[in-house]
Amino acid sequence: MSYRNKWVKTCNTIFPEGEQLKLGFKDSKNLLLFEGIQECNPYKVMRAVKEGAxxxxxxxxxxxxxxHIAIIRGDPKIVYYLLKFKADPNLKDKAGLDPLTHSVICNxxxxxxxxxxxxxxxxxxxPYMRTALMRxxxxxxxxxxxxxxxxxxxxNARDYMKKTPLMYGAMGGNRDTILVLLHFGANSRLKSSEGYTASIYAELFESFEACYIISNYSKLKKAEDFDAVLRVYKNPVIAAPYSTL
Incomplete structure (x- = not known):
């Protein structure tokens, strides 16, 4: 099971089916908003906001x-409208995770x-000094x-274990993600509090291609057209803004 699917499964246990779904929303207006989010119904969301949710x-x-709930639900349209209705894009949940972190976890x-x-x-x-980039x-x-x-x-941000995004990328093992990080100046020589560099983490997680790229990037970038790889990720196709309700 992927990291994202584990997270969504964990979050979904918070919202079981039936009457338990409504616990924590004693105010009818907030409950209406919650139901609109769960149903991915922008008109119900708008109605709830107009009623004072x-x-x-x-x-x-x-x-x-x-x-956070809308992000976990996974409908970009609902998230877009909530932001238009002045939802705080930096509001952290009780666990200290901000909306951007939730959206990254949900891929x-x-x-x-x-x-x-x-x-x-x-x-x-x-709370562990991890950034959205690390995830x-x-x-x-x-x-x-x-x-x-x-x-x-x-x-080159560092978390509480002094790990960097490149170290997390090495553990993840995705070639193109590592190339993006190195292109933007990730320092492969930095060490975590465990004394490991990114290439060592790649070895520990059996990401041998990642280990090779990290260790030989300065040579490889002269021999291979990595710019072509980067161009793919620099201009992704994002949906246009949604119409006003």
């Missing part, structure tokens, strides 16, 4: 806000784009990795 409400039961490039356009902080960290690198998503770096993410 709080788009930044955090459920005491799940610890998640309306925007949703379009939602990431909507959040960044609305002002999401690409430098935000979780994108671990998941091996070169599109999101490139987007975050182009929008100002720190390529």
């Amino acid at each position: 709080n788009v930044n409400y955090i459920s005491p039961r799940s610890g998640l806000g309306m925007l 949703n490039l379009e939602i990431c784009q909507h959040l960044i356009n609305a002002g999401a902080d690409v430098l935000a960290t979780d 994108a690198a671990l998941q091996g998503n070169p599109y999101i990795t490139c987007l975050l770096l182009e929008k100002g993410a720190e390529v």
Whole structure:
């Protein structure tokens, strides 16, 4: 099971079927908004907002806000409208995760784009000092990795274990993600608090191609057309803004 699927499965346990679904939403307006998000119904979302629902409400039961729930639900259109209705793109859930981190975990490039356009902080960290870029690198998503770096993410950021995005990329083992990180200046010589470099993490996780690329990047970039690879990820096709409801 992928990292993303494990996360969604975990989050879905927060919202079991039946009456349990409604716990934490005693206010009828917020409940209406929650139902609109769950049903991916923008008209119900708009109705709830017009009736006074709080788009930044955090459920005491799940610890998640309306925007986090919409991101986990996975409909970019609902996320887009919530942001238009002034949902806070940097509001953290009770676990300390911001919306951008949720969208990266869910591997949703379009939602990431909507959040960044609305002002999401690409430098935000979780309680363990992990950034959205680190999670994108671990998941091996070169599109999101490139987007975050182009929008100002720190390529050599360090978490509480002094791990960098490149180290997470090495653990993920995706060739193109590693190339994107190196292109943006990832330092392969940095060591974590365990004393390991990115290439060592690649070996430990049996990502042998990643290990080879990291160790020989300066030579490889002269011999291979890596620019062609990077061009693919620098200009992904993102859906146009949705019409006004």
